Amino acid sequence: MTLRVYNTLTGSKEEFETIEEGKVKIYSCGPTVYDYFHIGNARAFVVPDIIKRYLEYKGYQVTHVLNFTDVDDKMIKRADEEGINIQQLADRFITAFFEDAQALNLKKADFYPQATEHISEMIELIKDLLTKDYAYQSEGDVYFRIEKFDDYGKLSKQKVEDLEAGARVDVSNKKENPLDFTLWKRASEEPRWDSPWGAGRPGWHLECSVMSRKYLGDRFDIHTGGVDLVFPHHENEIAQSEACCGQQVVNYWLHNGYINIDGEKMSKSLGNFFTTREILSKYPAKVVRLFLIAKHYRSPINFSDQELENTATGLARLENAIEKINYLVEQEAVAGQLDGTELKELATEKKEKFMAAMDDDFNTALAIGALYELAKEVNRFVNSEDFELTQSVKEVLVEIEQLFKELGEDVLGIELTAEAGKDEQLVDSLVELLLDVxxxxxxxxxxxLADQIRDRLSELGVEVKDTPQGSQWKLS
RNA sequence: GGUGGCAUAGCCAAGUGGUAAGGCCGAGGACUGCAAAUCCUCUAUCCCCAGUUCAAAUCUGGGUGCCACCUCCA
Incomplete structure (x- = not known):
């Protein structure tokens, strides 16, 4: 099966081909580190994480860059309010970012570049654009001349004339065209850096062009971000990078949809947001993660506690099936005739469905459905009248356990198997003892007496289930 | 005004030509000493109208409703 991805640039699903065989380079627009990131931002981190995991599962070697924007108006404003400098503000929220990212089970990127550490490279890029006449100076500022760049608007599918018509009135007359965007902005106060055009700060779009090139090269495979970045951020990024390099830089532009609240976009400016850590304090991280990938990545998701609750219930169903498998796999096989071939074929079928779904533009919703179907087949099989744990069956169950681990945990990043810690060994033994009694x-x-034992264990947080294969238990 | 997208059961959600995956909730049944878990059964003429086709949720045209981008925003 070949992977197909929806490319914002072409507006269609395309067969995925890497620039360099077996390797994929991904750049993701990361957070502006002036606050904790909200659950909508979280989606923009989870989506590339899934993409990366799946590509790695398929055998690609992935290089992933996620940047931190640590200088812009929001940073400066917030730092002023807090009475600290932007560096301190950035440090604080980058630390917080990694805490939340770890909770969400995001795999580490290979590079986490920060804008302020690449000022000199940005200045070099501006110089280059000036030389090539794609930029001009105006009263200490430097702007990108969009009219010079013929392809301007190709990502957002907008015509320059239409954009001009809709553009907000720009009071300053510093620009030749209201759509020209800032490459360098003059600044009289800190934070500011020296440049050939005087002290100032870099424009926002510049950092991604510079840092993606530095860490991934002149061309790379995938660029991700939220749909709201299509215009102007990514449009401008393309203009800068391609004006400078003279070639297409990014092959596939992938954009994730929003998280909405009551049908409206969640955003800091509207104030209708929940931080990821708020949500994580109320729901297990794997539930939050499952919630975020239960719908196709390009569709909007409406956020609600009710849906999170439903997701939690659904996940428990999957976990129950896997616990059952874990339990059976640890039991001694019995002599018998039952053959696991049929179950194995079903498992293979579900795996193929999962892969086909992911190959179709990372259709996690459909892929998760395949996992539920597999869980149902297993339940049906092990609960059937003539079930016996023969060696043949046990072998298949081991394979299915492995399959859930690969697809659920490695690819989707959802922890499904209960892992016993070292200090839980004693608990294990004690509970086993009580269950024997x-x-x-x-x-x-x-x-x-039997019920009393079960009830009192329950009070202590140990749930007991009686099954035809014996009593199972878990910590609730 | 320009541009992009969406509209599938009570709710969430897959599905781009051959009469609707999956999850949550609900009803009934099976299993069980009782629980729990699990399984089985039941619950949709796919926003409206017209067209193309042997055949449309799926294609075309026209409506209606909703969202987003065009200003910082994932």
Whole structure:
């Protein structure tokens, strides 16, 4: 199966081909580190994480860059309010970013460049653009001359004339064209850096052009970000990079949809947002993650507690099936005739469905459906009348356990298997002991005692389930 | 005004030509000493109108409604 991805640049799904065989280079627009990131931002980090995981699963060697914007108006304003400098502000929220990212089970990127560490490279790029006449100076500022760049608007599918018509009135007459955007902005106060055009700050769009080139090269495969970045951010990034390099820089532009609240975009400016850490304090991280990938990445997701609750219930169903497998796999096989071939074929079928779904523009919603179907087949099989844990069946269950691990945990990043810690060994033994006693009571039909044991274990957070294969338990 | 997108059961959500995956909730049943878990069954003429086709949720045209971008925003 070949992977197909929807490319914003062409407006269609295309077969995915790498620039360099077996390698994929990805650049993701990261956060402006002036605050904790909200659940909508989280989606923009989880989406490339899934893409990266799936590509790695398919055998590609992935290089991933995620940047931190640490200088812009929001940073300066916030730092002023806090009475600290932007460096301190950035440090604080970059630390917070990594805490939340780890909770969300985001794999580490290979590089986390910061804008302020690349000022000199940005200045070099501006010089180059000036030399090539794609930029001009105006009263200490430097602007990009969009009219000079013929392809301007190709990403957002907008005509320059239409954009001009819709452009907000620009009071300053510094620009030749209201759509020209800032490459260098004169600044009399800190933060500011020296440049051939006087002290100032870089324009926002510049950092991504500079840092993607520095860490990924003149051309790379995938660029991700939220749809709101299509225009102007990515449009301008293309203009800068391509004006400078004279060739197409990014092959595939992938944009994720928003998280909405009551049908409206979640955003800091509207004030209708929840920070990721707020959400993580209320729901297990894997539930949050599953919620974020339960819908196709380009569609909007409406955020609600109800949906998070539903997701949690659904996840428990998947986990129950896997716990059952984990339990069975640890039991001794019995002699018998039951053959696992049929179950194995079903598992293979579901895996193929999963892969086909992911190959179709990372259709996680459909892929998750395949996982649920597999769980159902397993439940059906192990709960059937003639079920017996023969060696053949056990082998297939081990394979299915592995499959859930690969697809659910490695690709989707959702922890599905209960992992026993070292200090839980004693707990294990003690609970097993009590369950042995309870089993004896049950055999003697002393149900009152049996129930008492179960109830009191329940009070202690140990849930007991009686199944035809024996009593199972887990910590609730 | 320009541009892009969306409209599928009570809710969430897949599905680009051959009479609708999956999840949540609900009803009934099976299993069970009781629970829990699980399984089975039931619940959709796919926003409206017209057209193309042997055949349309899926293509075309026209409506209606909603969202987003054009200003910082994932």
């Amino acid at each position: 309870r089993e004896e009571a049950r055999e003697k039909q002393e149900y009152q």
